[in-house]
Every structure is written in C-alpha cells, then in structure tokens.
Amino acid sequence: MLLESGRVRFWNHALEEWTGISGEQIEGRPITDFFDKLREPKYVRRLENVFQRGAPLILSSQLHGQVIPCKLPGGEDRIQHVTVTGIPAAHGRFAALFAIQDVTDLTHRVRSYRKMRDEALDAKAELEAQTVRLTEAQHELERFVHVASHDLQEPLRALTAYSEFLEEDAGDALPPQAAPHLRHIRKEAARMQSVILGLLALSNATRTQLFPVAVDMDECLRNALESLSGPIAESQAQVRAEPLPRVLGVQSLIEEVLEHLIENAIKFRRPGLAPEVNIWCEASGDQWTFHVSDNGIGIEPRYSAKVFEPLFRLQSRADFEGSGVGLATCRTIVERHSGQIWNERRAPPGARICFTLPALVEGEDESAEGPYDYPYDRGQSG
Amino acid sequence: MKVGDEELDALRELMNIGVGRAAAALNDMIGRVVRLNVPSVSLIEPDKAGAVVSSEHGRRLACVRLRFEGSVHGSAHLIFPSEGGSKLVAMLTGEEPGAPDLDSLRAGTLTEVGNILLNGLMGSITSVVQGRIGYGLPVYIEHSAENLQRALCAESDSVLLLARTQFFLCKGQAEVGGERVDGEITLLLGFDSLAHLIERVQQMGEEALA
Secondary structure, eight states: OBOTTSBBSOOOHHHHHHHSOOHHHHBTSBGGGTOGGGGSHHHHHHHHHHHHHOOOEEEOHHHHSOSSOOBOTTSOBOOEEEEEEEEEOGGGOEEEEEEEEEOHHHHHHHHHHHHHHHHHHHHHHHHHHHHHHHHHHHHHHHHHHHHHHHHHHHHHHHHHHHHHHHHHHHGGGSOTTHHHHHHHHHHHHHHHHHHHHHHHHHHHHHHSOOOOEEEEHHHHHHHHHHHTHHHHHHHTOEEEEOOOOEEEEOHHHHHHHHHHHHHHHHHTOOTTOOOEEEEEEEEETTEEEEEEEESSSOOOGGGTTGGGSTTOOSSOTTTSOOOSOHHHHHHHHHHHTTOOEEEOTTOOSSOEEEEEEEBOOTTSOSBOOOOOOOOOOTTOOO | OOOOHHHHHHHHHHHHHHHHHHHHHHHHHHSSOEEEEEEEEEEEOHHHHHHHHHHHHOSEEEEEEEEEEESSOEEEEEEEEHHHHHHHHHHHHOOOOOSSOOOHHHHHHHHHHHHHHHHHHHHHHHHHHOSOEEEOOOEEEEEEHHHHHHHHHTOTTEEEEEEEEEEEEOSTTOSSOOEEEEEEEEEEEEHHHHHHHHHHHHHHHHHHHO
C-alpha cells in the first residue's frame, strides 16, 4: 500500500520474496528510493487520480511489463498485471492499494498459443490455395484429355481408311511384304483407337454430373451381359450371380463397372479353360460390397494397387488386347459413388475384384442431390 | 426533465474534455500521438439500446465496465466490436494484429484503455457534479450484442447516454496520418443522476454567461 506521500505503508510477504526487500527495509520509506519506474510522470499523474478521487487504476502487462521490477528464480523478468484501488485515508483523500499479479507464465502460454494458431492458420490458407491450384490443374488436365482424345480419333480413322484404300486400289501391284505391313498399320491404329476410347471413357467417368437414383443391380448386370454377349458366346464363359440389391448411384456408370470387370474376367482367362465368373454381394453398414471373381490368370499381389492406374498393363499386348484403362475407369466411377474398389489378395487362383456402393434404404426418397463434380456438358448424363 | 440539443451539446463537450484527458494519458504511455474524439452524443432508453448496439457492432462485443455510486450513480462502458478492440490493442502495443481474437493479454490491455478513458470521463463528471463518487474495479466482459443489450435493459430506472468515440493513433509524434478505430462509450445513469448532471451543466452555463 502506498500513501499519497509516496511512502510505503505496507509491503507483503510475496513482494518480500519477489524483490528480496523486506517490509522492515521499505515500509515508511519513499518507494522511489527503491524503484525508479514510479517516478515517471505517466505513473505519477495516473496515481494522482487514485489519491485524489479513489478512482481505480489498471497497469496491463502488455503496456508496462513490470511495475515493481523483479526477477524470477531463473533470471527472467517477472511480468505483472497491476490493479490499484483507492483506500479512504484522511481529509477525504485516498491511499493506493496495489494488487500485483504475476502473469509471466500466462504470457508465455498466450504467446505460444498465438504462434501455434498463426502457424495453423497459415497452413490452412496454404492448403486451401494448394487445393484450388490442384483442382484447377485437374480440370485443365481433364479438358486436355477430352479434347486431345476427340482430336486424335479423326486422323486415326483416316489412317485406317487410307491403308485399306491402298490395299484395295494397289492390289497385286504391291510387293508381297506390303500387305502384312498395311494390316499391321491397321492393327496398331485400332489399338490406339481403343486406348483413346478408353481414355475418353475415363475422362467422361470423371466429368459426368452425378444425379444418383435408386439403381437395380440385377438390371445393371443384365445390361452388361447383353453388351458382352459376343465375347461371352465366343469364349463359352459361364457367368453366375446371386440376387443383387438396389443401390444409390448412376445406372449407366455402374453398368460400365460391371461390363469392364466381366470383360476382364473373360479376356484374362487361362488357355484352354472356359471362363467362369461369379458375382455376389454382402451388406456392410450403409454400403454393399460386391465381389466379381473368376478362374483366370489372376493378379499378382504386388500389383494389386497398380492395376487400377490408367494405362498400367500387367500382361503384354501381344498376349492380351486392351486399352489399359478399364480398371482405372472402374475406380473413378466407384470412388465418385463414395465407394472403394480393390483386388482381393486372399482370393484363390484367378482374380477377385471387390467394390462398394452406397445402399439404398427402403422407404427413403429414391433420388438424391448428387455431388456436382466438374460438369462437362449439362446435356450429357451417366 | 427537459433534455434538448443544447443540453446534449453540453454533455458532448463534457465528454470531449474527459476523453481529451484520457488521450493525454495514452500519449504518455505509448509515446505516440493519440487523439480521441466524441463527435456525437445521444440519449436512449435502455430497452432501445440493443438496436443501436447490435446494428452498429455486429455479433461479438468487447466491453470494459466501471460502476460508480455517490452523488451520481450508474455504470460507464467502453464498447468495441471484438475485431476493433483487437486492432486497437495492436495499434497501442505495436504488435502484429494477427487473428482478431482478444486473448487474456489483449483483454488486460483493453481493460487499461477502458480504465483510462472512463476515469477521464468520470473526472469530468466529478468536476461538474462535485460531491463524492465511489468506484468499482473496471471489469472486462466479452458479450454478444444481445447479452449486452439484456445487461443494459436490466437497469429499468436508468437512461443511456451513448457517445460515439473515435480513436486516432498517429505515427510517432506526427499529428497527421495514422489509423482509426471506432468504439462507443455508454453511460448508464439513474434518472435522478442524469437530472442532477443536467442541472449542474445548466447552472455552469448560466454562471459562465453571467
């Protein structure tokens, strides 16, 4: 407690510990004999308000640091928040009662929090900026793939057509080795067209707007088998399926998944063995897990993830035709339906591809607002 | 009790004197020129205060409150939107503004600013009404505008004096340029206290003319 004269009336035990100055040493003496800071006019003027009117006084740590300079045991300054109240004294004046709070620890914690918070905000801003850049880059890439695929088809068609014209028109005038060369040209052009169509399909799978509705998986399977009737008959493939449920999704895209998986099962068959394809499903929470297994050449476990990458081929082109984007397209479609697709490594010889799709809760509204991803053409639907 | 434009002008002058003293104290503390200005004062019934506070300040408000009693009784408040309070603290301490939240250190600083301002104001009032006034400790509160309105409306036999306050913080000792933060000082006064204050202001006006 400080009197209006500037002398110390009372010095408590805490201040004795903080300053090393005992009450006996300081009480009765001017405080400015020990601490110069309180001589400063800004403190003198503000303390005058306390002595004259008893008005309270706040001295915050951020603006003053320390009012009674003292150190912590480690040598660091003891940061203080000070509240001064007026205590009635003689002749209508007041004495000043100082309550000094050590806020050193609080100050450090607040500063650490601010640093962490600022770093987190910066990281968040950078992440958002990166996401925007990535999204723009992805859009750009999809646009490029789509346009390039379209633009490449015309020259390919011309290449195929003119190699046929050449063979027809030149006829016997061509040297004997020319005909196989021309057939090879047409074969490679057809392969390139297959890759381009595969890339186009992948691009469309990424860009098509989704308007999910209730989809009958049995109907999807029927349609997929109808599209594959030629290869099924040619390979004498057996396709067996359990009754399949209804899911929430886009029918044309789901049919595409089944078509690719069954087509792969037929294509990658063992020599001399008719393909057998089994399809079943099981409920898992709010999803259905579908299994498509076959008795073909299988997928080596170490390639289980890579087979879903675009243009990755496990088998040579000489042995098995294909664009190399079928499974990548399946993955894109399934993931856009919030599902997952994987090669089941524990499957017996042959491959088993599993994928999940959202279950349709019976009695619920059978159409839902879709996630609107990268709309390409509002007239184009899945 | 008649409170016309003349009386409001006189009250505005009184508040400008008070905040002028506060500006001098802030100048002393931070070594930069601080100008405080009260461009307008209005008298509002507490149950209508919320509309002004809410519309002017958005959703979250930082408030320093000082209660007083004696020859006049009531409470004085310094009110900022949280972002404005944070900006003012950053201006006074020289730290980077960073995120606009008022943590406990900044709240402590704002409490001191409120203490200086409201003490300056009460100093002016005390010099007019004379007599003794006792004070509570300045208290920092962070409120939604709705809660602040509720707190103000709780004093049913009071009237609210609302003073728009502009803080100008200049660069160094230059007296031009710098930054500005707007806040509000509200004085919640009992009807009798306001009557006493107006009466004294009118008396002083008459004495000055005589």
